Amino acid sequence: MKTVHVRLGERSYDINVGSNTLANLASVLSDLSLSKKGALITDSNVFPHFGKKILDHLTDNGFDLSLIEIPAGEPSKAIETATGIWKKMLELKLDRRSFLLTLGGGVVGDLGGFVASTYLRGIPFVQIPTTLLAQVDSSVGGKTGINLPEGKNLVGAFYQPRSVQIDLDVLKTLPEREFKAGIAEIIKYGIIWDHAFLNFLDKNMEALLNLETEPLTTAIAKSCEIKAMVVEMDEKELGMRAVLNYGHTFGHAYEAAEGYKDLRHGEAIAVGMVAAAKLSHKMGLCKIDEVNAIEQLIQKAGLLTQVKGLSVENVRKHMNVDKKVQDGKLKFILLEKIGKVAQRTDVPEDLLNEVIQESLNG
Ligand SMILES: NC(=O)c1ccc[n+]([C@@H]2O[C@H](COP(=O)([O-])OP(=O)(O)OC[C@H]3O[C@@H](n4cnc5c(N)ncnc54)[C@H](O)[C@@H]3O)[C@@H](O)[C@H]2O)c1
Ligand SMILES: [Zn+2]
Structure with a gap:
């Protein structure tokens, strides 16, 4: 097992990563000096896999844990679901000392x-x-929130968990497509922060896709460590934290242009990371070898480097309403070299349209 310590003063906490870590959940919770009363929030896909086991394990160890199950899927990230949960918690007489466990995806x-x-x-x-x-992104960094009909993540809070428990074994039931979408975010950490880590991913990609414990523990823990480091420097996203958006100005635009129907977030980001690398090269920032290395690694992970069925105009339209537009200028995180990125607002229109065109397929 590996432990990543997130240093945020009195809000500091540990992320434990390894195989079968959930077997120790009761003692982890006890070490946090939480009260024995709480609720487990999970979704309708996840509960049948691991929910019952966790409830039994904690009950056997003296916890008084109630189950709150929500329908699986993004539409549950809404105020109506939150209201339902708040009311249920009141019914359960959860007080200020009670705790919540969140078991599920983002x-x-x-x-x-x-x-x-x-x-x-x-x-x-x-x-x-x-x-x-x-495991590598949404549970690290303390961003919590819900969607509004007007857009994603428009209401929320920065609120850090007391601990994060990552158990590799839960990934065995995760659909392959979801797994690969997560790999895209792992690749992102190597690109923005750590060339040696990117090389490690390149060498171990097959083992990672086969869920081999050791390389997967290393890849997840390293990703959490890089995200934690960036968050420690900029918890409230005032500057530095923007590097985590590498590939995302493009990626969010592909997702929005596609109407959030089929494309997974990580799949859109994979295409976006290649587009951002190409743009960086066209602007004279990085070498073509580095663009090729990124493209090849993404392909090795079984991810696509182009999206289907979109037009440049449509992608541009959605890019312009993205929240990364500041003072009327689009903000891009661009590549100087693998392991080093910089924020730029001076991207020439023609080069931008050119790389979007290259990222579209049919
Ligand atoms: N807070 C942040 O910093 C942050 C960062 C990135 C993304 N996000 C948010 O995360 C969300 C996306 O997260 P996601 O991709 O995990 O989606 P998700 O939570 O919808 O999970 C994807 C699907 O996998 C199922 N699932 C989850 N774990 C499983 C398992 N072990 N076995 C089988 N099925 C399983 C879920 O029920 C769901 O159907 C978005 O709402 C996004 O805005 C937040
Ligand atoms: Zn992302």
Whole structure:
């Protein structure tokens, strides 16, 4: 098992990563000095896999844990679901000392974290992320929230968990497509921060796709470590944290242009990371070898480097309404070299359109 310590003063906490870590959940919770009363929030896909086991394990160890199950899927990340959970928690007589456990992907984590941050002005919560994306991204950094009909993640809070428990074994039931989408975010950490880590991913990609414990523990822990380091420098996203958006100005635009129907977030980011690398090269920032290395690694992970069925105009339209537009200028995180990125607002229109065109296929 590896432990990543997130240093945020009195809000510091540990992320434990390894195989079968959930077998120690009761003692982890006891070490946090939480009360024995709490609720487990999970979704309808995840509960049948691991929910019952966790409830039994904690009950056997003296915890009084109630189950709150929500329908699986992004539409649950809404105020109506949050209201339902707040009311259920009141019925259960959860008080300010009670705790929440969030067991699921980014939807459960973001929603559950938001509920924890607001119920009785905030109660402790522990994240058990069960998608690879949630393990390396959404469960780290304290962003919680819900969507509005007007857009994603428009209401929320920065609220840190008391601990994050990452168990590799839960990934065995995760659909392959979800797993690969998570790999895209792992590749992102290598690109923005750590050339040696990118080389490690290149060497071990097959083992990672086969869920081999050792390389997967290393890849997840390293990703959490890089994200934690960036968050420690910039918890409230005022500057530095923007590097985590590498590939995302493009990626979000592909997702929005496609109407959030089929494309997974990580799949859109994979295409976006290649586009951002190409743009960086066209602007004279990085070498073509580095663009090729990124493209090849993404392909090795079984991810596509182009999206189907979109037009440049449509992608541009959605790019312009993205929240990364500042003072009327689009912000891009561009590559100087692998392991080093910089924020730029001076991207020439023609080069931007050129790389978007190259990222579209049919
Ligand atoms: N807070 C942040 O910093 C942050 C960062 C990135 C993404 N997000 C948010 O995360 C969400 C996406 O997260 P996601 O990709 O994990 O989606 P998700 O939570 O919808 O999970 C994807 C699917 O996998 C299922 N699932 C989860 N774990 C499983 C398992 N172990 N076995 C089988 N099925 C399983 C879920 O039920 C769901 O159907 C979005 O709402 C996004 O905005 C937040
Ligand atoms: Zn992302």
